[in-house]
Amino acid sequence: MPAAEARVAIAMPGRYLTQLCKHFRHRRPVTLAEGQGRIDFADGTCTLAAEEAVLVLRVTAAEAAAMPALQDVVARHLLRFAFRDPPEIRWVPATEPEAAPSSPVAG
Template identity: 45%
Template sequence: MHLSQTVVRTEHASRYLQQLCKHWSHKFSVDFDPHKGRVPFSDTAEVTFAADDAGLTMTLSVADPSQQQRMQDVVADHLKRFAFREELDIVWID
């Protein structure tokens, strides 16, 4: 599996975690609470979330490295839609 991670500084990490997980729960078997979440997009790709007072940590795991950039973009774009009131710095580290 290929991992990439980003830590997004925000005071609303738990809110965004829950919004993202609820959004994707219509298509995927999502598991979450206010502090952590997991979205299995497929057998070969998933994202996990961890929220604390400092921000939202997102860890993306993909089996196929050619999927990595696209999945990073999907997750980041969805977060930006929910966080449209603030400017978030989303930098993935492989």
């Protein structure tokens, strides 16, 4: 499966990870664990990890053709939430396997 990753330098990455997961959980299956999240879309998934001053976004698509749309929806929502200080989001092909969180979102 094709995958891409963006390492986004941002203040309070854990806050934005939580905000993205809570936003999407109204429409998509979401899991959220301490410092990690996963959003399941119809055509793929986005895993998120909060590191010190970096939010790691990893999009995996079922088909290569779905990759641009998945990257776009995740990036647009992050930029909407971080509008006061918009981060640079640069996607690069991912080469390492992903680790998925296992705890469902409470709520």
